[in-house]
Amino acid sequence: EAGVAQSPRYKIIEKRQSVAFWCNPISGHATLYWYQQILGQGPKLLIQFQNNGVVDDSQLPKDRFSAERLKGVDSTLKIQPAKLEDSAVYLCASSLGALGTDTQYFGPGTRLTVL
Amino acid sequence: AQKITQTQPGMFVQEKEAVTLDCTYDTSDQSYGLFWYKQPSSGEMIFLIYQGSYDEQNATEGRYSLNFQKARKSANLVISASQLGDSAMYFCAMREGYSGGGADGLTFGKGTHLIIQP
Numbered sequence: 698e699a700g701v702a703q704s705p706r707y708k709i710i711e712k713r714q715s716v717a718f719w720c721n722p723i724s725g726h727a728t729l730y731w732y733q734q735i736l737g738q739g740p741k742l743l744i745q746f747q748n749n750g751v752v753d754d755s756q757l758p759k760d761r762f763s764a765e766r767l768k769g770v771d772s773t774l775k776i777q778p779a780k781l782e783d784s785a786v787y788l789c790a791s792s793l794g795a796l797g798t799d800t801q802y803f804g805p806g807t808r809l810t811v812l
Numbered sequence: 813a814q815k816i817t818q819t820q821p822g823m824f825v826q827e828k829e830a831v832t833l834d835c836t837y838d839t840s841d842q843s844y845g846l847f848w849y850k851q852p853s854s855g856e857m858i859f860l861i862y863q864g865s866y867d868e869q870n871a872t873e874g875r876y877s878l879n880f881q882k883a884r885k886s887a888n889l890v891i892s893a894s895q896l897g898d899s900a901m902y903f904c905a906m907r908e909g910y911s912g913g914g915a916d917g918l919t920f921g922k923g924t925h926l927i928i929q930p
Contacts, residue, residue, distance in 0.1 A: 742919075753917055799815050803857035
């Protein structure tokens with residue numbers, strides 16, 4: 698079974714530029730999450746989708762971050778404009794979404810450097 | 813207040829020894845889940861073990877076991893017979909509630925950097 702796929706793996710941009718990350722969850726997983734992991738910290742949830750609807754985006758900085766999940770499968774996370782403090786690894790995870798005990802499986806992440 | 817506290821920023825352990833990684837949590841929910849993930853230098857988060865708040869037995873998965881003490885709100889990870897490949901960051905995480913389709917994002921601790929020495 699293929700795992701969670703993410704691209705690109707690395708991205709370097711100048712501040713005030715825009716950037717987009719892509720995630721393809723495990724086949725059949727209804728729930729998709731985006732996390733931000735700043736160096737030296739644990740991941741922090743940005744947004745959760747159930748199929749193509751947003752369940753939780755309370756920690757998403759909506760003035761510059763946006764996310765969508767097309768047709769309940771792939772998802773993109775966009776930052777526009779980027780700030781220096783957005784330098785982090787962006788992790789995508791997915792789960793079956795059927796039970797509260799579901800395990801979240803993570804992708805390899807996208808490492809963003811904002812100069 | 814921190815929801816997940818991992819008090820050991822780093823640990824050095826001799827190969828083949830057992831190691832315990834500490835995790836305490838804070839929640840007012842009756843139903844919650846506790847997870848441990850391993851993050852090698854490659855960056856991917858690898859699921860290790862899960863413990864539900866209503867589970868009466870401590871969870872075990874191969875060389876990993878979770879020492880769950882509900883009254884003390886602790887969920888320590890025990891790795892038996894450590895191997896060089898166990899060197900990585902280890903994160904404790906909590907899901908509050910029993911949503912089954914609702915908001916169930918994980919709250920992570922800051923992690924413990926475990927180094928296994930030959």
